[in-house]
Amino acid sequence: SQQGEEDPQALSIQEGENATMNCSYKTSINNLQWYRQNSGRGLVHLILIRSNEREKHSGRLRVTLDTSKKSSSLLITASRAADTASYFCATDTTQGGSEKLVFGKGTKLTVNP
Amino acid sequence: EAGVAQSPRYKIIEKRQSVAFWCNPISGHATLYWYQQILGQGPKLLIQFQNNGVVDDSQLPKDRFSAERLKGVDSTLKIQPAKLEDSAVYLCASSFRVGGYTFGSGTRLTVV
Structure with missing residues (x-):
């Protein structure tokens, strides 16, 4: 099941603008x-933020x-055409004694030159 | 350090055929994960191993999917028989500590 929900699903901006993507989740997390992910390629880890x-x-x-609202945001400043990709938030949780990483559906970002 | 290795990179099969994917995690990583990513969606966890034992396979379609991790190192994921809806990228990841995940490049499966 998906834990995180990204918003918006798609975002199109001009080069140089800032891009903001949001993520909401449902349960307690170890980190987010x-x-x-560039089209057809593997996942690249960008950043990890701990629950504290x-x-x-x-x-x-x-x-x-914001753990009280169970939400996170990713801001990319001064965007570049090379930032065009899909961005996913993933929550790291401990369930039944084991750690797992659950992804949201992603935001597709297009940066126009 | 070497990354997570997966093979093959691409595979095209006909429906009802069988297929197997291979993953070699980073040395020393006890936990190994297989994810399925359908086009336009986020990765979905299929199965999680801790060493050579299964920790979570609640989302693995066990009537057609199977996975093993012999000796707690390499892992294989098999689909038999494949269906059209199995077309996806299959990602393998490994970790050794909380938050320390490394993903492979994935295997893109097309079922025709």
Whole structure:
């Protein structure tokens, strides 16, 4: 079953603009991760934010986490055409004593040159 | 360190045929996962191994899918017989600690 739900499903912006993607989830988490996937390629890990963290930065990426609202956002600043890809949030949870990573449906980002 | 290796990269089969995918995780990673990603959707966990034991296979269609991880290292995922709706990318991932997942490049299966 899917845990995370990304919003919007698709986003189209111009190069240089900022892109914001949101993710909502349902259960308690160990951490939340964001991945990128170019068409037909593998998943690339972007950033991990732990449940006790509220904000994290990595280069042009900024992730926030609000555990009270069970939501996270990924901000890509000064977007580039090369940022065109699908972005997935994934929640890392412990269920029945084992850790698992559950993905949302993704946001398809198109950055127009 | 070497990444998670998967083969083959692509596979085209006819419905009702069988197919097998192979995954070699990162050395020392005790946990191994198989995901199915249908076009336009997020990856869905099929089965999770801890060493050579199954931890979670609740979303594995056991009437046609099987997986094993002999000796707690390499793993194979098999589909027999394949259906059209099995067309997807099959991703293998491994981890050794909380949050430390590494994904392979996947096997793209097309069932015609």
